[in-house]
Amino acid sequence: MKKCSYSLMAGTLALAGLLSFSACSENVTVSDVEIIPLPNQVEVSKGAFVLKDNAVIGYAEEELAPAADYLAKILSTATGYTIRTEQGGKGDICLSLRAEGKNGGYTLNATRSGVEIAGNGYGGVIAGIETLRQLFPAAIESQQVVAGTDWAVPSVSITDAPRYDWRGLMLDVSRHFYDTDEVKELLDLMAFYKMNKFHWHLTDDQGWRIEIKQYPLLTEKGAWRKFNSHDRDCMIYAKQQDNPDYEIPQKYLHVENGDTLYGGFYTQDQIRDIVKYAAVRGIDVLPEVDMPGHMLAAVSNYQGVACTDKVGWGTTFSSPVCPGKDSAIEFCKNVYKEIFALFPYKYVHIGGDEVEKTNWKKCPDCQRRMRANHLNTEEELQAWFTHTMEKFFNENGKEMIGWDEIIEGGLSETSTVMWWRSWSKDASKEATAHGNKVIYTPNAPFYLDYQQDKKSVINIYDYNPELEGMTDAQKDLIMGVQGNIWCEWIPSQDRMLYMAAPRMLAIAELGWSNPAQKDWNGFTERMAAHFDRLNTMGINYRIPDLEGFYETNTFIGEGKVTVECLDKSASIYYTTDGSIPTQASAKYEGPIPVTETTDFTFRTFRPNGKKGDIVKTRFIKSEYAPATDVKPEKKGLKVAWYDYKGDKCSEITQAPLKGEYESASVTIPEGVSGNIGLEITGYIQAPKDGIYTFALLSDDGSYLMIDEEMVVDNDGPHSPRELVGQKALKAGYHPVVVRYFDHNGGTLSLKVLGADGKELPVEGLFAH
Numbered sequence: 192m193k194k195c196s197y198s199l200m201a202g203t204l205a206l207a208g209l210l211s212f213s214a215c216s217e218n219v220t221v222s223d224v225e226i227i228p229l230p231n232q233v234e235v236s237k238g239a240f241v242l243k244d245n246a247v248i249g250y251a252e253e254e255l256a257p258a259a260d261y262l263a264k265i266l267s268t269a270t271g272y273t274i275r276t277e278q279g280g281k282g283d284i285c286l287s288l289r290a291e292g293k294n295g296g297y298t299l300n301a302t303r304s305g306v307e308i309a310g311n312g313y314g315g316v317i318a319g320i321e322t323l324r325q326l327f328p329a330a331i332e333s334q335q336v337v338a339g340t341d342w343a344v345p346s347v348s349i350t351d352a353p354r355y356d357w358r359g360l361m362l363d364v365s366r367h368f369y370d371t372d373e374v375k376e377l378l379d380l381m382a383f384y385k386m387n388k389f390h391w392h393l394t395d396d397q398g399w400r401i402e403i404k405q406y407p408l409l410t411e412k413g414a415w416r417k418f419n420s421h422d423r424d425c426m427i428y429a430k431q432q433d434n435p436d437y438e439i440p441q442k443y444l445h446v447e448n449g450d451t452l453y454g455g456f457y458t459q460d461q462i463r464d465i466v467k468y469a470a471v472r473g474i475d476v477l478p479e480v481d482m483p484g485h486m487l488a489a490v491s492n493y494q495g496v497a498c499t500d501k502v503g504w505g506t507t508f509s510s511p512v513c514p515g516k517d518s519a520i521e522f523c524k525n526v527y528k529e530i531f532a533l534f535p536y537k538y539v540h541i542g543g544d545e546v547e548k549t550n551w552k553k554c555p556d557c558q559r560r561m562r563a564n565h566l567n568t569e570e571e572l573q574a575w576f577t578h579t580m581e582k583f584f585n586e587n588g589k590e591m592i593g594w595d596e597i598i599e600g601g602l603s604e605t606s607t608v609m610w611w612r613s614w615s616k617d618a619s620k621e622a623t624a625h626g627n628k629v630i631y632t633p634n635a636p637f638y639l640d641y642q643q644d645k646k647s648v649i650n651i652y653d654y655n656p657e658l659e660g661m662t663d664a665q666k667d668l669i670m671g672v673q674g675n676i677w678c679e680w681i682p683s684q685d686r687m688l689y690m691a692a693p694r695m696l697a698i699a700e701l702g703w704s705n706p707a708q709k710d711w712n713g714f715t716e717r718m719a720a721h722f723d724r725l726n727t728m729g730i731n732y733r734i735p736d737l738e739g740f741y742e743t744n745t746f747i748g749e750g751k752v753t754v755e756c757l758d759k760s761a762s763i764y765y766t767t768d769g770s771i772p773t774q775a776s777a778k779y780e781g782p783i784p785v786t787e788t789t790d791f792t793f794r795t796f797r798p799n800g801k802k803g804d805i806v807k808t809r810f811i812k813s814e815y816a817p818a819t820d821v822k823p824e825k826k827g828l829k830v831a832w833y834d835y836k837g838d839k840c841s842e843i844t845q846a847p848l849k850g851e852y853e854s855a856s857v858t859i860p861e862g863v864s865g866n867i868g869l870e871i872t873g874y875i876q877a878p879k880d881g882i883y884t885f886a887l888l889s890d891d892g893s894y895l896m897i898d899e900e901m902v903v904d905n906d907g908p909h910s911p912r913e914l915v916g917q918k919a920l921k922a923g924y925h926p927v928v929v930r931y932f933d934h935n936g937g938t939l940s941l942k943v944l945g946a947d948g949k950e951l952p953v954e955g956l957f958a959h
């Protein structure tokens with residue numbers, strides 16, 4: 192008999208940490224309660240429910256039959272048990288609908304005698320099922336029968352409801368194609384984390400992916416392309432990073448007239464199949480046929496859709512639909528008519544982003560339309576197009592969502608804005624002030640195609656959609672949050688999942704859980720436990736960043752390289768000759784001593800051998816750099832602002848000087864905006880001899896030099912990124928230069944840690 196030790200007795204718990212106990216009365220071990228997203232309220236008591244062969248899932252209402260079947264499939268695969276479903280009768284597990292409570296919420300009661308899930312709506316029942324699934328041992332996710340496991344869940348009483356109705360993921364299937372099995376795998380994972388909106392970006396300049404019966408060329412021609420520059424980049428990355436997940440999948444290639452063509456599309460039957468599959472999992476499918484821009488596949492294959500009819504397929508120039516031509520409007524409506532019939536969800540996404548309007552300025556039809564409707568700008572012409580389409584949507588019982596560009600030129604009263612341009616917080620505020628609903632997908636940090644780093648999960652987890660200055664009425668218009676997987680550099684399913692997870696876990700929790708219970712440490716503990724489940728599911732998640740060192744590190748005498756990983760299932764391999772580590776390289780088993788300057792390259796591997804990021808770090812053998820004799824007189828730093836439009840720190844000072852400031856810290860001075868090129872100079876005062884650590888965060892590029900030596904090189908265009916370097920300094924003043932550029936908002940900060948690893952207060956740190 193297993194040891195009986197209750198570390199937690201009955202009581203109401205905010206699930207801040209892990210709960211662990213054995214249920215000796217059942218002679219079984221139950222899993223820790225590690226649910227993502229964190230439920231609102233969990234009470235754990237003695238005992239456990241144990242699933243047995245021939246268990247019955249009872250469901251009260253007929254509409255819950257698909258949910259019961261879905262649960263039966265989940266519970267029978269790994270157990271090998273026969274699980275029956277039965278309407279009406281009492282089951283070992285009972286599903287029912289309940290009227291009270293927030294839509295999408297549920298209660299779950301598990302006792303020795305059974306499990307009851309009561310949901311507010313179908314989605315609430317599914318949410319309860321996902322919680323139950325996570326209460327079972329991780330092996331429940333196995334696709335093979337796992338023998339010798341106690342299929343037990345702890346006795347719990349859970350009351351739970353989502354914070355937001357909208358917890359979404361967007362998948363761009365245009366830049367690279369994913370077949371229906373691959374889409375289903377993503378839907379499965381979404382459901383597991385209670386994400387309930389699948390935004391399907393079905394068309395873009397690089398490929399049209401949905402069959403439209405009236406316009407067959409859209410897929411006959413528009414779904415296929417010769418390799419483009421993104422494809423070629425992917426092939427290069429596959430080699431450079433020894434990573435087959437960057438290869439273009441062979442199954443999407445075929446040869447036609449001697450040309451290799453790449454692509455694919457969904458037939459309408461396949462679309463219906465996906466919509467049904469999603470619905471079973473409580474997921475609404477939001478289709479997007481992006482217009483009036485990003486329509487190359489359409490405008491290059493049909494006449495009368497663009498401003499000119501000379502748009503060549505395969506060019507990179509993105510010509511929009513011509514809103515001046517009735518034939519183009521008709522085309523758009525006809526396409527959407529077929530979309531409406533395929534997707535039962537009441538919302539439809541028109542796109543509307545990044546419309547290149549040069550042609551509209553020259554097009555007589557566009558200009559005629561503008562005159563006839565008293566439109567002064569091309570932005571107003573886009574708004575006219577959007578409003579015309581919205582009217583058509585509404586006449587067909589649909590509501591419109593669009594990217595935040597639909598605000599420009601006049602937002603309608605009724606459309607919903609999907610905010611993506613994080614550099615313009617005004618978009619979400621403006622839309623809500625206007626009374627329109629908003630879905631949050633600000634590119635920083637919700638674009639899941641952006642490379643991941645140490646901060647990418649916490650940046651999502653800590654995100655507060657309730658922006659400063661919003662009224663309660665505006666906050667009520669926030670529908671929720673969504674991660675967007677744009678796929679220019681994501682050619683395969685494994686790469687897609689790698690980019691999505693674990694960030695999507697943070698999106699799920701942000702969208703679902705009570706913000707008053709936010710707890711990053713608790714979340715990371717639960718996330719660490721979930722890697723086991725993701726491994727069992729075969730999901731190619733990204734192993735979190737290795738910890739314990741910086742991009743550059745300094746030591747005096749002998750150093751020690753200590754590496755930690757949140758994911759305990761990961762193995763760490765390394766080289767010191769610059770080569771990419773394989774599983775034949777040295778394995779990290781514990782701290783590595785270093786006596787000379789050494790470049791380490793680390794790579795993590797999942798238990799199935801899948802590769803993680805390549806991480807380079809330098810350990811520099813150093814001496815304390817002598818302090819300068821200069822005695823600076825003034826506190827703070829000097830800042831020179833240059834009107835810099837480029838993207839290299841080295842060139843900033845060649846641009847015209849725009850203004851000069853003083854600043855107590857490394858930051859963007861108030862009043863500096865637009866084209867920003869900064870050179871920040873002065874001295875840092877080291878209070879004593881020691882190794883100092885410098886964390887330079889910027890969006891876009893920056894660098895930090897001390898004593899004319901590069902300490903942190905964070906140059907080049909990028910979203911917010913913190914890089915960290917170290918330098919050994921003698922007590923006293925050392926000259927400092929920071930350079931930084933950005934063109935649309937931006938971020939810049941420098942954190943300095945002293946020899947004891949504690950952050951130094953900025954007061955008195957800098958002088959000039």
Ligand code: ACM
Binds near residue numbers: 594
């Ligand atoms: C977008 O990222 N163009 C919506």
Ligand code: ZN
Binds near residue numbers: 516556
């Ligand atoms: Zn036109």
